[in-house]
Amino acid sequence: xxxxxxxxxxxxxxxxxxxxxxxxxxxxxxxxxxxxxxxxxxxxxxxxxxxxxxxxxxxxxxxxxxxxxxxxxxxxxxxxxxxxxxxxxxxxxxxxxxxxxxxxxxxxxxxxxxxxxxxxxxxxxxxxxxxxxxxxxxxxxxxxxxxxxx
Numbered sequence: 001x002x003x004x005x006x007x008x009x010x011x012x013x014x015x016x017x018x019x020x021x022x023x024x025x026x027x028x029x030x031x032x033x034x035x036x037x038x039x040x041x042x043x044x045x046x047x048x049x050x051x052x053x054x055x056x057x058x059x060x061x062x063x064x065x066x067x068x069x070x071x072x073x074x075x076x077x078x079x080x081x082x083x084x085x086x087x088x089x090x091x092x093x094x095x096x097x098x099x100x101x102x103x104x105x106x107x108x109x110x111x112x113x114x115x116x117x118x119x120x121x122x123x124x125x126x127x128x129x130x131x132x133x134x135x136x137x138x139x140x141x142x143x144x145x146x147x148x149x150x
Contacts, residue, residue: 007076009112010085013046013101015093015120024087026075028068030097031090033060045121046098055099065103072108093120 014021016031035041036054044051055061068086076084086104090096098118105116 004111005113006082007112008083008115009072009108010083010115010117011101011104011108012085012087013093013097013118013121014087014089015091015097015123016089017092018120018123020089021085021087021119023085025081025084026068026071026086028064028086028088029090030060030064030088030100033064033090033096034058036095041095044095045118046095046100047102047118051095052099052102055096056103061100064100065107068104069107093118093123 012021012024016029020027034055036051041051046052046055056065068088072084072086075081088097088100088104098121101116101118105114108114
């Protein structure tokens with residue numbers, strides 16, 4: 001088994017609106033987690049302390065920040081991996097997932113070689129109509145009782 005300092009962890013934040021990354025070993029969706037209440041939050045992203053302070057003290061975030069390292073260690077042990085990609089997604093990949101990845105990097109950085117990538121942080125062009133259409137198509141695919149009028 002490899003020593004912890006020889007294990008490379010790639011932490012990837014992403015927005016579900018722009019597609020799920022295919023290269024992830026472990027994938028977490030936090031788009032159902034509460035969003036920030038910070039006024040004018042669109043001018044900030046999840047790297048900003050204001051956003052992190054607002055989000056990361058909430059129970060859901062505290063729980064996932066305990067769960068991911070535990071599952072990561074178990075995954076490394078079971079699969080004898082020396083390189084693991086952990087992807088964490090929220091809706092646009094700018095706030096919630098970025099804040100969680102930043103905190104995970106702090107938590108894991110003393111033990112593993114950690115690399116951070118915020119895939120969708122700089123993206124613009126999030127189109128609510130396109131997202132609504134993708135959601136409708138997904139609901140049609142997975143739920144035969146989907147009501148088009150909603």
